[in-house]
Amino acid sequence: MAEKGGLRAREINIDAGWYGGHGFRVVVLDPDWDHERASYTTSDLGEFVATLEGWMWMIAQRGELPKPGP
Numbered sequence: 001m002a003e004k005g006g007l008r009a010r011e012i013n014i015d016a017g018w019y020g021g022h023g024f025r026v027v028v029l030d031p032d033w034d035h036e037r038a039s040y041t042t043s044d045l046g047e048f049v050a051t052l053e054g055w056m057w058m059i060a061q062r063g064e065l066p067k068p069g070p
Contacts, residue, residue, distance in 0.1 A: 007059065007063045007064065007065065010030065010031065011031050012028065012029070012030050012031070012059055012065070013028075013029040013030075013031065013032070014026065014027070014028055014029070014052070014055065014056065014059075015027045015029065016048075016052050019041075022041060023042055023043035023048075024041065024042055024043065024044075024045065024047075024048035025039065025040070025041045026039065026040045026041075026048065026051050026052050026055060027039040028055060028059070028065060028066055030065065037065050037066070037068060038055070038066040038067060038068050038069060039068075039069055040069055
């Protein structure tokens with residue numbers, strides 16, 4: 001059960017996909033595009049999938065948001 005008021009109780013959105021000319025991108029939004037919390041871009045499919053899986057696990061299992069990138 002989600003803890004009341006905690007990260008797991010909020011709606012966190014993840015946008016992930018291929019952006020032509022830029023590569024694969026994962027973006028964590030809390031709760032919308034006006035509140036981008038972290039993003040990662042790569043041309044490597046394996047890194048993209050690993051990042052997406054890792055961030056989803058971090059949010060769902062640990063109740064934490066990924067750290068913003070540089």
